Amino acid sequence: MQWIPSEFPEGYWFIFAQGISPDALLDRLGADPIDPAVMGLQQANDYCFDEDSIIVRAGTAGGWSFAVVPGGVAGEFGVAEASKGTQAFQVYGTTNALRVFSHAENGEVTCQFISGWEGERTGVDPDRFLGGLIAVGLLLPDxxxxxxxxxxxxxxxxxxxxxxxxxxxxxxxxxxxEIPLRARKLDY
Structure with missing residues (x-):
């Protein structure tokens, strides 16, 4: 996923949920049906509603459903709702360099941090991914x-x-x- 920042320099939001369908993920995010219901990346980027709505598209990867909004953050909401009965995580970035990881399970945010501030993790289990953060060099071995x-x-x-x-x-x-994916309108 390291290609994301160079492809979406104006920002992005990806949310992943395990064991649910793309349509179920869109439902949990509160996204409303639109026509056309399937859009490719370029078509979604060209589609415009108003200042308070975005297009969110959903597909699957590695046994997880994902939703994506290039160019903007639908943001702080969604990961807890998407995790009910399962687990979900989101990564997002903005043009002002804010980069965030959040993980939730069964409706509760377990771990969240801002890139560069991994030592200030929040959530009900902020140390859950300590080993993974150390493994990639975001935290020191101790x-x-x-x-x-x-x-x-x-x-x-x-x-x-x-x-x-x-x-x-x-x-x-x-x-x-880039391929055509399920698409819906999301008000924020």
Missing amino acids: GRAPRDLGMDVQGAHNKMLEFASAQFSINLCLADI
Whole structure:
């Protein structure tokens, strides 16, 4: 998933939910049906409603359903709702360099952090992915954040995406989202 920032420099939002269909994920996000109900990436980018609506498209990758909004963050909502009865995670980025990972299970956010601020994780189980964060170099071997020691992590954003991909065995590529996918309108 490390290709995401270069393909979507104006921002992105991806949410993944395990064991549910793309339509079920769109339902959980509160997305409304539209016509056409299936759109490719370019068609979705060209489709415009108003300032308070976006197109969200959904498909599958590696046993997970995913929803994607290139160019913007539908954002802070969705991951807890998408996780009811399962687990879900989201990664999003904005043009002002905010990059966030959130994981939820059974309706509760378990772990959330901002890229570059991994030492300030929140959620009901913020240490759940400690091993994965250490493995990709976002945290030091003792679990401390490099920032706490006055050090920066080079490529923290790409490492965050590498972590998510490895932790959940997601091998999403650009071709997976360029193809026609289920599409709906999402008000935010």
